[in-house]
Amino acid sequence: MRKESTAATAFYSLNVLLFPVTLIGYLLWIVGGLARANESKVSMTAQGPLTVRWTMHQLGVRRDVAAARIMPILPGVPWLASRLTSLPMFFAHRVTGFVPKTFRYPFDGEVPPQLEAAARVTFFDDVVERSLPEIDQLVILGAGFDTRPYRLPRDTSVGSFEVDLPATQEVKRRVLDEGGIDARGVTFVPADFAKDDWLAELIDAGFDMQRPAVFVWEGVIIYLDRAAVEATLRRVAGCAKGTLIAFDYFSSLAVESSQPYWRFARAATRRAGEPIRFGVDATPPLAGRVAELLAACGLTLREQRTLGDESGSRRAWGGFTVAAVE
Numbered sequence: 001m002r003k004e005s006t007a008a009t010a011f012y013s014l015n016v017l018l019f020p021v022t023l024i025g026y027l028l029w030i031v032g033g034l035a036r037a038n039e040s041k042v043s044m045t046a047q048g049p050l051t052v053r054w055t056m057h058q059l060g061v062r063r064d065v066a067a068a069r070i071m072p073i074l075p076g077v078p079w080l081a082s083r084l085t086s087l088p089m090f091f092a093h094r095v096t097g098f099v100p101k102t103f104r105y106p107f108d109g110e111v112p113p114q115l116e117a118a119a120r121v122t123f124f125d126d127v128v129e130r131s132l133p134e135i136d137q138l139v140i141l142g143a144g145f146d147t148r149p150y151r152l153p154r155d156t157s158v159g160s161f162e163v164d165l166p167a168t169q170e171v172k173r174r175v176l177d178e179g180g181i182d183a184r185g186v187t188f189v190p191a192d193f194a195k196d197d198w199l200a201e202l203i204d205a206g207f208d209m210q211r212p213a214v215f216v217w218e219g220v221i222i223y224l225d226r227a228a229v230e231a232t233l234r235r236v237a238g239c240a241k242g243t244l245i246a247f248d249y250f251s252s253l254a255v256e257s258s259q260p261y262w263r264f265a266r267a268a269t270r271r272a273g274e275p276i277r278f279g280v281d282a283t284p285p286l287a288g289r290v291a292e293l294l295a296a297c298g299l300t301l302r303e304q305r306t307l308g309d310e311s312g313s314r315r316a317w318g319g320f321t322v323a324a325v326e
């Protein structure tokens, strides 16, 4: 315990000392990002979760060779800026061996909104790991630069599918190729949840409706409108019994709150061209509201981790959920 706290003190001291390097990195990233905003149709919000997985790989807590290979060649990521922002942390980690709590979910206490992206990676990994021995179809909805299919064993019998908007998917395929990642076991299905019958396209591409599947919908539903969220859940509900869908979401608190954090989150995503659109009704208990949403779409709530405090008059801001076709 004492050793851990000494390592933590040394880790954070080094980060404070090297903060100017981090700051320069962030400034370069923001300026570069703003200059290029809307230049391409590739999802900018998809860079965030990739950065989290790449960081976890660098810190040795989650092996992800594909993330490590595609991160440096991803168009739109200013590589020098991203190296500078993370350099102090990686250096401090190398010297002290300490890994910040952010990257060690599940951790004691609450998950604050700024740690959501890191926490959810482990939550979804856990769902996939527990389910795949019995289920042999993995579908990543709004896959962005998710690398889960490329972490499966080479001889896996699991068939993986990725659904995303065409522009983002095209870039994903190109960087996987350039990064030397074998994507032969993965079927890419370009589709828009708001406009296309993505399930019909998935079936055309080889998805088997008679066999259960695990759907991972990570970091996506906040960007959709209610109609697209419900339509997607309904389509999943039409899949075989035993099918699971795991997703994270914000509550309506995040969508309406005037707190500075949420105002900033809304402004930043708007600027990226992917505004936050959807929040589950925050009236407590949030788990009950999610269960209602799922039931209305033909699914059953299996697991729920509520994020935020629901005591007294407080309302939760989000959650991680697993639902099933029963």
Ligand SMILES: C[S@@+](CC[C@H](N)C(=O)[O-])C[C@H]1O[C@@H](n2cnc3c(N)ncnc32)[C@H](O)[C@@H]1O
Residues within 6 Å of the ligand: 043, 045, 046, 047, 049, 050, 141, 142, 143, 144, 145, 146, 163, 164, 165, 168, 191, 192, 193, 194, 217, 218, 219, 220, 223, 224
């Ligand atoms: C924050 S990223 C998350 C990416 C990925 N799930 C991950 O965790 O790395 C959101 C993703 O949802 C995709 N997306 C947003 N709206 C979509 C839509 N209407 N149809 C299909 N994909 C969409 C974006 O292209 C982007 O890849």
